[in-house]
Amino acid sequence: MSAVIEQPQTAAPANSAPLLDVKNLVMHFPLTEGIIFQRQVGAVQAVDGVSFHVNRGETLGLVGESGCGKSTTGRAILQLYKPTSGEVNFDGKDLTKLDGGDMRKMRRHLQMVFQDPYASLNPRMTVGNIVSEPMQIHKLVPKNERTQRVQELLQTVGLNPYFANRYPHEFSGGQRQRIGIARALAANPDFIVCDEPVSALDVSIQAQVVNLLEDLQDKLGLTYLFIAHDLSVVRHISDRVAVMYLGKIVEMADRNALYDDPLHPYTKALLSAVPIPDPVIERKRERIILTGDVPSPINPPSGCHFHTRCPYVMDVCKQQDPAFVDQGGGHFVACHLYPGSTT
Amino acid sequence: MTDRTSSINNDDGTVVGGSQPIVPVPGGAPLPTGPTLGDYSEAKSSAIHSPGSRTWRRFRRHKLAMAGAIVILLLVLTAILAPIIAPYDPNAINLMAINQPPSSDHWFGTDAVGRDTLSRAIFGARVSMTVGFFAVAIYLSIAFVLGATAAYVGGKVDTIIMRFTDIIMCFPTFVLTLILVGFLGPSIWNIVFVIGIFGWPGAARMIRSQVLTLRNQEYVQAAQSIGAGRWYILTKHIAPNTLGVMTVAGSLGIAGAILQEAGLSFLGLGVVAPTPSWGVMLNDARDPALLATFPWLWLVPGILISLAVISSNFIGDGLRDAYDVKGHGD
Numbered sequence: 001m002s003a004v005i006e007q008p009q010t011a012a013p014a015n016s017a018p019l020l021d022v023k024n025l026v027m028h029f030p031l032t033e034g035i036i037f038q039r040q041v042g043a044v045q046a047v048d049g050v051s052f053h054v055n056r057g058e059t060l061g062l063v064g065e066s067g068c069g070k071s072t073t074g075r076a077i078l079q080l081y082k083p084t085s086g087e088v089n090f091d092g093k094d095l096t097k098l099d100g101g102d103m104r105k106m107r108r109h110l111q112m113v114f115q116d117p118y119a120s121l122n123p124r125m126t127v128g129n130i131v132s133e134p135m136q137i138h139k140l141v142p143k144n145e146r147t148q149r150v151q152e153l154l155q156t157v158g159l160n161p162y163f164a165n166r167y168p169h170e171f172s173g174g175q176r177q178r179i180g181i182a183r184a185l186a187a188n189p190d191f192i193v194c195d196e197p198v199s200a201l202d203v204s205i206q207a208q209v210v211n212l213l214e215d216l217q218d219k220l221g222l223t224y225l226f227i228a229h230d231l232s233v234v235r236h237i238s239d240r241v242a243v244m245y246l247g248k249i250v251e252m253a254d255r256n257a258l259y260d261d262p263l264h265p266y267t268k269a270l271l272s273a274v275p276i277p278d279p280v281i282e283r284k285r286e287r288i289i290l291t292g293d294v295p296s297p298i299n300p301p302s303g304c305h306f307h308t309r310c311p312y313v314m315d316v317c318k319q320q321d322p323a324f325v326d327q328g329g330g331h332f333v334a335c336h337l338y339p340g341s342t343t
Numbered sequence: 344m345t346d347r348t349s350s351i352n353n354d355d356g357t358v359v360g361g362s363q364p365i366v367p368v369p370g371g372a373p374l375p376t377g378p379t380l381g382d383y384s385e386a387k388s389s390a391i392h393s394p395g396s397r398t399w400r401r402f403r404r405h406k407l408a409m410a411g412a413i414v415i416l417l418l419v420l421t422a423i424l425a426p427i428i429a430p431y432d433p434n435a436i437n438l439m440a441i442n443q444p445p446s447s448d449h450w451f452g453t454d455a456v457g458r459d460t461l462s463r464a465i466f467g468a469r470v471s472m473t474v475g476f477f478a479v480a481i482y483l484s485i486a487f488v489l490g491a492t493a494a495y496v497g498g499k500v501d502t503i504i505m506r507f508t509d510i511i512m513c514f515p516t517f518v519l520t521l522i523l524v525g526f527l528g529p530s531i532w533n534i535v536f537v538i539g540i541f542g543w544p545g546a547a548r549m550i551r552s553q554v555l556t557l558r559n560q561e562y563v564q565a566a567q568s569i570g571a572g573r574w575y576i577l578t579k580h581i582a583p584n585t586l587g588v589m590t591v592a593g594s595l596g597i598a599g600a601i602l603q604e605a606g607l608s609f610l611g612l613g614v615v616a617p618t619p620s621w622g623v624m625l626n627d628a629r630d631p632a633l634l635a636t637f638p639w640l641w642l643v644p645g646i647l648i649s650l651a652v653i654s655s656n657f658i659g660d661g662l663r664d665a666y667d668v669k670g671h672g673d
Contacts, residue, residue: 080564112565112568121565133571
């Protein structure tokens with residue numbers, strides 16, 4: 001691989017402070033009424049006090065069902081939505097306190113890979129223009145070297161470098177997603193939010209893209225926040241995994257700890273739904289079937305958000321929001337079944 | 344990041360992608376270095392299909408629209424080359440040849456003072472085409488600025504602009520146009536101006552809704568996440584994608600503007616009398632005696648107006664179909 005991108009050594013794991021430290025992030029979308037004089041009648045509490053950190057060179061998987069706020073979390077970290085409250089500390093700087101211009105300069109260090117490879121590329125721009133856009137905006141590479149750099153990037157993500165003067169509609173979903181990844185890499189970022197990057201792809205293509213992301217991480221020392229609802233993909237790529245339910249993180253642990261020994265009832269139910277590709281074991285698999293629907297984030301349940309569907313529900317769950325407590329070895333859980341939840 | 348070499352069949356055999364079986368990627372899936380996803384030589388040689396060329400290809404398949412485009416093109420050429428192609432001076436009075444029927448000297452006959460109908464019709468194309476294109480250019484500019492601002496800024500600005508648009512839409516435009524032209528005096532540029540400042544509300548609404556859609560596209564968010572500013576996103580990502588709506592609104596608008604000019608000229612509020620315009624020619628021929636006996640006097644400008652209006656409507660339809668195909672396909 002001759003065309004590997006030179007990555008500055010800043011991302012070396014020597015620095016032990018987490019690259020991203022999110023504290024009590026809240027993202028409420030106001031609901032308004034009225035045509036001329038608008039007043040707020042409520043809020044969609046998409047993200048409701050989420051805290052986690054991502055170490056350098058690590059992948060944190062963020063899973064949860066549709067509408068639980070995982071994509072919103074990713075976008076609020078990147079300040080694509082202005083968070084209602086909370087801190088997003090990236091490399092020691094609180095992104096929520098940066099003004100527009102400083103944030104724009106900061107953006108080259110944080111990039112995003114989007115879910116829909118069809119909607120995330122401007123149909124009127126050539127692949128070359130799409131991939132070189134970050135360099136153009138941040139004036140990173142001299143103009144005469146951009147073409148060469150675009151070709152290098154395309155090669156890095158496994159595309160033909162001569163595709164640069166073609167248009168997105170000439171590519172398949174997997175190829176488009178590679179273009180999106182090349183664009184995210186163009187500014188030499190440290191951190192990439194992968195917002196369900198493989199959900200829209202065929203299963204065989206999913207594996208290629210996931211492997212590409214892993215290889216890029218090894219070569220370039222990238223840090224990922226990997227958002228997905230597919231538990232198997234998350235298990236494959238993540239070092240640690242956080243499980244979200246209705247705007248809150250209910251459990252976070254090392255990958256193996258979480259998958260082998262889930263603590264939260266919701267995590268247990270989620271994992272029991274994953275089919276096992278071995279018919280003998282699959283037949284013995286016991287599913288925990290949750291009843292009811294996910295409550296509305298406009299008016300979430302009191303106490304623990306999960307108490308309406310939890311098979312182990314107790315009185316305390318309905319009144320008190322459980323604290324997010326380390327149960328040993330960095331295995332955090334927010335559940336009243338475990339000690340320390342009622343501080 | 345420990346067991347990254349084991350790639351896809353990791354750990355306990357969990358398969359990436361959940362429930363379905365998966366094609367394993369051999370050898371730990373190194374980054375492809377060679378021409379794995381397409382042949383280089385093929386990529387170099389085959390033609391590039393830009394979105395523009397695809398739209399053009401679909402437009403060409405629309406037969407009526409192509410016919411309309413050819414007619415409009417001919418009319419524009421006629422307007423530009425009028426002094427060269429017109430056989431006579433359009434205003435030259437020839438009392439030796441009044442009210443002549445079509446003949447080899449005067450293909451479409453002459454009028455009551457011996458002016459050549461063909462020459463007048465040819466020069467009339469200048470007025471119609473000028474009014475059509477310039478009035479639409481004015482109102483599309485207004486419509487784009489207002490529509491895009493409303494959608495892109497949003498909030499109170501959006502409310503104010505769109506309520507203002509509603510108000511303008513409620514005015515009986517033709518009456519207002521009559522009054523305004525009466526004030527300004529009849530001249531071709533006054534007509535262009537008046538049609539231009541009253542024509543924009545419909546187009547502004549179309550552009551606003553288009554920009555509202557575009558603003559929430561993922562590629563606009565992608566540009567934001569890269570660090571693009573608002574102005575950059577508006578000019579690089581949003582404006583080029585409103586081109587479709589703009590051309591459709593424009594070609595349909597040209598038809599309306601040509602009709603309005605003809606109407607105003609017919610009422611004597613348009614182009615000043617001796618200057619040839621299709622509307623003026625119709626006005627000259629409205630005497631009941633002339634209608635029956637010298638039909639070429641009104642048939643020629645009448646047919647030309649209809650032809651121009653129908654043609655630009657067909658172009659608008661064709662453009663709409665050509666732009667309407669979203670995303671992929673041919």
